Amino acid sequence: xxxxxxxxxxxxxxxxxxxxxxxxxxxxxxxxxxxxxxxxxxxxxxxxxxxxxxxxxxxxxxxxxxxxxxxxxxxxxxxxxxxxxxxxxxxxxxxxxxxxxxxxxx
Amino acid sequence: xxxxxxxxxxxxxxxxxxxxxxxxxxxxxxxxxxxxxxxxxxxxxxxxxxxxxxxxxxxxxxxxxxxxxxxxxxxxxxxxxxxxxxxxxxxxxxxxxxxxxxxxxxxxxxxxxxxxxxx
Numbered sequence: 328x329x330x331x332x333x334x335x336x337x338x339x340x341x342x343x344x345x346x347x348x349x350x351x352x353x354x355x356x357x358x359x360x361x362x363x364x365x366x367x368x369x370x371x372x373x374x375x376x377x378x379x380x381x382x383x384x385x386x387x388x389x390x391x392x393x394x395x396x397x398x399x400x401x402x403x404x405x406x407x408x409x410x411x412x413x414x415x416x417x418x419x420x421x422x423x424x425x426x427x428x429x430x431x432x433x
Numbered sequence: 434x435x436x437x438x439x440x441x442x443x444x445x446x447x448x449x450x451x452x453x454x455x456x457x458x459x460x461x462x463x464x465x466x467x468x469x470x471x472x473x474x475x476x477x478x479x480x481x482x483x484x485x486x487x488x489x490x491x492x493x494x495x496x497x498x499x500x501x502x503x504x505x506x507x508x509x510x511x512x513x514x515x516x517x518x519x520x521x522x523x524x525x526x527x528x529x530x531x532x533x534x535x536x537x538x539x540x541x542x543x544x545x546x547x548x549x550x551x552x
Contacts, residue, residue, distance in 0.1 A: 361538040365478075368544075370437075370528045370530070370542030370543055370544055371470075371478065371528070371539075371542050372542070373533075373538070373539065373540045373541075376533065376538060376540075382540065414477065416478075416480075418536055418537035418538045420537070421492075421537065422468075422470075422480035422483070422494075423480070424477060424479065424480065425477075426477050427477045
């Protein structure tokens with residue numbers, strides 16, 4: 328099974344900061360990676376798929392990069408609505424989520 | 434607007450059964466694969482099961498294989514998850530997700546339904 332290691336588990340930042348979250352796969356998954364945002368009491372929201380393709384309606388301050396085993400989600404300028412938990416998910420023949428990164432207010 | 438509404442959760446004793454439902458609207462339900470994902474209290478997301486648009490291809494996570502059955506009624510635009518032999522570690526919020534075509538990720542999710550397994 329493909330394992331996903333996501334870090335950091337918690338990230339403290341201020342509005343306007345540039346933040347990055349990393350996800351590492353236990354084997355190559357090409358670019359078959361999605362990123363989700365989740366807020367308390369809500370289902371996940373798709374942000375990015377195919378490692379770097381922005382889902383329709385998602386602000387351009389979100390971007391994704393990487394291929395193979397290492398991937399990054401970057402928020403270029405953190406906004407108040409962005410404080411949430413973020414998950415990566417590989418979809419190369421199966422599903423595995425990363426452990427999640429909680430982005431909290433510094 | 435795509436909407437997914439889960440129902441059927443509740444309190445059940447260990448060893449019991451529940452059937453979860455997910456009603457889809459705002460899209461052609463028969464054209465999409467569907468998924469169930471769960472989240473134990475205070476924990477991360479765990480994929481549970483996948484069904485293709487036609488219902489002919491089905492996958493289960495090892496943690497639920499043999500105890501769970503996914504099905505899809507395209508005429509009623511409803512996805513189901515039959516949970517049997519429930520254990521305490523099945524306690525979670527269960528979310529249904531619309532597949533991105535037949536790919537193994539989801540572009541829309543419901544608000545979830547809570548399953549609590551306790552005596």
